[in-house]
Amino acid sequence: MHKLIHTNVGRLFFFVFLGFILFLAGNRVDELRVYQGATLAMFVVAISSVILLTGYSGQVSLGHGALLAIGGYSAVLARNYWSLPIWLCFAVAVLVTAAAGSVLGTAAARLSGPYLAGTTLALAVGLPSVANQFSFLGGEQGLIFDVGMPPESLGAEFSPYKWYFWIAASAALIAIWWLQNILRSRYGRTWRAVRGHEVAAELAGIHVGKAKTLAFTVSSGLAGLSGALLAMTIGTVSPSAFPLTLSFSLLTGAVLSGVTTLPGVMIGAVTLVAMPEIASAISHRLGDSDVVTQNLPGVLVSALLILVVLLVPNGPVEQLRTLRIRKNAKAHL
């Protein structure tokens, strides 16, 4: 099994198999779980996007929420104004956000760490307010995103949430398969090289600026997709759907996943999905006061973030791997 995953065809089969498992799972759990499954898929894509940018190409983005917003709005506009089929709306989201990302990335490639962090932060705060400026973006209330009812061929009992889950899960599977292919190709290698040693990468013939811009573009494409998925699960797009805290949560998810490792992405996504539930369980014990219910998720996520950075800065997955390497090295001696 392990070996099979390491060939491209093998991985394609693995992903199809995974999709089948998910399909079976989707039929066996209640509506809430199905809805959470869709959210989970959305987070998987969004966190992968952050990991790609921060972990693989070494650029910090504090403003991924803004990219999600671009994706969400473009999908909704494509649906509402041109009535495109739903899969095409997602494609539009990916392409538009990737295009925006390539422009941003060109600027970002010139900036060093703190300046890039500042620029992306400003973008995350600034961009959603644009919606208030132009009436076709729906202002503060935003726009309704209706992906339509599930096809009748799926049967009458097939609920909309299950339909969302199907869409989100297949989108996530395709996106991750696609991303893994890229990361295993010379492009992924190039990004890791640039992050490892810029000058050495340049001497090896890599145009560092182009490589970084490409990473930003691909990451944006994924962010756009997850933005569209987010819009689908909540049914609307509005400035308040993409707050600064979304950007920060995604970063938290990425850190929990171990910024550099894609396999850990589930850890981050599951945590982000489960956090509100854990928080509500705890606040229930504390007597269900409003302020606690509202703020507990924030406290938990932030505390987790700090603990991870302090204790396992490269994420649990990477930490295990390092331990294994050390063990092997000792065995060699």
Added chain:
Amino acid sequence: MFTFIDTILIGLTSGAVYSLMAIALVLVWRSTRVINFAQAGQALLSTYIGFECIGRFNSYWVALILAMILGAGVSAFIEIVFMRTLFKRNTGPIAGVAPIIATLGLLGIIRSGIGIFMGGKETIIRPPVSNIGYTISGHTFALSPFKLVIVSAVVVMMVVLSLIFTKTNIGLALRASAFAPEIARLAGVKVDAIRTLGWAIAGAAGAAAGMLQTPNGTGALSPDSLEFSLLLVFGFIAAVIGGLESLIGAVIGGLLLGLVLAIVLMYINATLLFMTAFILLILVLLVRPQGIMGKKGGRRA
């Protein structure tokens, strides 16, 4: 004409507060090479402390001083407990990002923590003097006694800071540790302690920014209030525009941002504020990727 004068006045007062916040960020950046996103959270915490103090001592001024002292303490605590551990352990692939992430986490904890403990209460900080503008020949200008207080408080603090930095031994140690920590250590400066001090001063400056900004707005104090989002984002943009390295740069960045935003606010539309700040930031960085007063990167190999 009146509108234009008001624009300048609004720009300078809000710019002064952003400058104060930017100074706090620059102090931390210079002493530990960390962008402290928790700065706005610390300012929030200090302002809450100030609010409690107002209740107890019945004086805004005593509360301001106490908030600054306690803000400094909180900031020093964060440096000692979190930053030192972080730098000791931090070697992995995310070495460059980890401090930023840690301060974001702190920001989250402070905000939500305050939300839990204080969120239910109604908290209003009233300005100690009137915030209603002076009226001259029928026009009420955007300059009130409290705005004068803000500007003069910021000016006083800047003068005090620059005196500390240029005239005292501590200031010399602070500058030396920022520019060349190794040489400073060889000269006998306890660089670790000086770093903590840098954080403490930043904490005090941030506390002052919070205590001045809150009554200048609606006066309502809450973890999610607009005032603190403004401080977080605009203080930060001001610092980056200024180049992160220099206190003068922070002041220039703050005032520039304040003026530009005031123009947008008065002549165009308030919803564009954040977008304008972003565009201004991009424009400055496109011309000078290292900020207005920042230094160009050295040799690479």
Added chain:
Amino acid sequence: MTTPSALLGVENLRVDFGGLRALNDVFLELRHQEVVGVIGPNGAGKTTLFNALCGLVEPSKGQLTLDGKSHAWPKTHELVDFGIARTLQGVGLFPDLTVVENVMIGAQKFAHTGFISAAFGRSKDESKLRDRAMLALERVYATGLAERRADTLSYPDTKRVAIARALVSEPRILMLDEPAGGLGAEDIAWMNALIHNLKLQCSILLVEHHMDVVMSVCDRLYVLNFGEVISSGAAETVRRDPAVIAAYLGASAT
């Protein structure tokens, strides 16, 4: 001044750092199948010369010729296309890539897979790149290290891998920045033999402090001091030059 047959020629090179003149009027020539050493005391400007050649610092003035034809100073990422590869003093391996991946990065110019095909998992030339990388590793006797992560290597091993990464682009000119630096006596002897071996395949430009290595491998030397060439010519002649001896041992203080 440059011989028409020279692979690489530099004339009147000047580099300023702020007010400081790091290089002044420096000239250099590298011919086919030649090993040329650049030596000189600390701070003489040797690495600056390498950096100027590699586009890492910008010369204030100076002419560059490649194959006898005048040429603009190349950008760093274009060097590989001109057939120039360089190792770095600090080695500069990519820490979280395996050894073979590190070397494959050096072979980037032979890769043609487009982004779209890569996304669909059709990286056709991947195995070719790997073969090239393994071949390069073989030339530095490091095939056994191929699957190790670069940050688990011993220092002498990182130096081999760095050279393999430079070699894999099949350069005509190999620039080695202190290949023996930081190595023990045994590894220095090994490096010495390796450079002798490489001589057969490409021309080599070398900055090195270990004089026994320099004397053993170099055909000609340029000696820098205070950013200027104070002596140049055949290795044996240069070594006897009183100006060089003074630069190395220091002039009398009185």
Added chain:
Amino acid sequence: MSLIVSNLCVDHGAIRALDDVSMNIEQGQLAAVIGANGAGKTTLLRALSGLTPATSGLASWKGHNLLHSKPEKLVRFGVSHVSEGKSVIPELSVEENLNLGALWRRDAKESAQTRESIFETFPRLKERASQLADTLSGGERQMLAIGRALMSKPELLLLDEPSLGLAPLVIAQIFQSIRDLTTQMGLTVVLVEQNALGALEIADVGIVLNLGHVVASDTAKSLIENPQVRAAYLGY
């Protein structure tokens, strides 16, 4: 009562920079440590001043252990290190650079006296006292760096390549002042130099390092004649 180093080993990651280095320098002596680039000279000084942790071995000054102490502590104990490359802070004025060395001292009057005596030794610094160190020439910077170290009232002065990048005439001046300071103030000096002949001429004793090992150690006079010095530099 002297500087004693025995079996000192220092590693930089995987590289062993100093291997089993031992030396013994009497109080009041000027010792020249010479050797080509990469011999481990700078590492030796950094280990002695607490900048680089040692892997194993001992180093003591006046019976006090130098290893495992922070540099800012060792300064208070009389160990001053002028690191490689004219260690001044260009953003500060000349006077501020000097004052930096005496910040930890509690005797304001005496520090002022020290400053005056440094101005006497290097009158050029007095002329430029209020200028930024950035505007100084290479030689002046080196004087300032040494002056800064002297402000800490050192008994053991560690100098790393003061001649680096300076013109021969300036080197001669700097070397002469180092010799004079040693004699006048009764300092013990470890002078790390690539400029072997110049350093040995002013030194009392000399130590030759090569590839992290001590290859020769003798009085400065006899080292000048010693072929091992040439071997360490020129490979013959």
